[in-house]
Amino acid sequence: MAEAGEWLEEGALIGEGEEAAGGMPGEELQEKDSEEREAARKKDKKKAFKKELRSNITMVVAALLIGFFLSKYIIANAQVPSGSMETTVMAGDRIIVNRLAYVFGEPQRGDIVTFIYPDDGETLYLKRIMGLPGETIEGIGGVVYINGSPISHDYTQEIFEEDFGPYEVPEGCYFMMGDNRNDSWDSRFWDNQFVKKGDIIGKAAFSYYPHPRFLE
Numbered sequence: 001m002a003e004a005g006e007w008l009e010e011g012a013l014i015g016e017g018e019e020a021a022g023g024m025p026g027e028e029l030q031e032k033d034s035e036e037r038e039a040a041r042k043k044d045k046k047k048a049f050k051k052e053l054r055s056n057i058t059m060v061v062a063a064l065l066i067g068f069f070l071s072k073y074i075i076a077n078a079q080v081p082s083g084s085m086e087t088t089v090m091a092g093d094r095i096i097v098n099r100l101a102y103v104f105g106e107p108q109r110g111d112i113v114t115f116i117y118p119d120d121g122e123t124l125y126l127k128r129i130m131g132l133p134g135e136t137i138e139g140i141g142g143v144v145y146i147n148g149s150p151i152s153h154d155y156t157q158e159i160f161e162e163d164f165g166p167y168e169v170p171e172g173c174y175f176m177m178g179d180n181r182n183d184s185w186d187s188r189f190w191d192n193q194f195v196k197k198g199d200i201i202g203k204a205a206f207s208y209y210p211h212p213r214f215l216e
Helices: 003-024 023-075
Strands: 075-079 094-098 114-116 124-131 136-140 141-146 166-169 173-178 194-196 198-209
Touching: none
Parallel strands: none
Antiparallel strands: 075 094, 094 198, 114 124, 114 198, 124 173, 136 141, 136 166, 173 194
16 A cells, blocks of 8 residues: 555656646747747837838938939029129129020020130139120120110119220120129120020029029
8 A cells, every 4th residue: 555655646746747847838938929029029120120211212312313403404503702793693692593594585684694604615604694696785984885775774883994895796695794894704805705595504593692582
């Protein structure tokens, strides 16, 4: 009987051991499930980061492309380096140039334009159109004459001291002058006096810094 009791007691001990051992797989499953959830969370977080990064890169690239397109074909941003257009446009002013201004129309007298300097073919200038194609322009006693008649509006209070002309403006070309008449290097003094329409970049429309205003 003692042996049987020992056997039963031992068996009971073995059974308890099996029950204890049987609890381990449940704990391991819980730990594994927790690890899988953490891994899934990290994976989702990584996906969200990549998605946001791609979105940001797309927006930056789109902004750069739009900026390039606007700068190349629609508007130009320029800083005025000299005082030749004072007091209409001051040295240091930042201006917006409309590249499409003359796509469907012709440049007009009084327009302030940026263009390629005809004597070197590369420097950008900012002046006012004073003489139109086919006209004869001259300056006498501080007054600008077009085809023998004084212009009704000279766009500036500056009176030039040196007479010029008469010059006949070729077809498809324009005669440029700065509003600061006695301190402007313009068509009156260039070797190649006239600016071709194809060399006009656009019309200066707005000065946004340091004093925002429309240019006229």
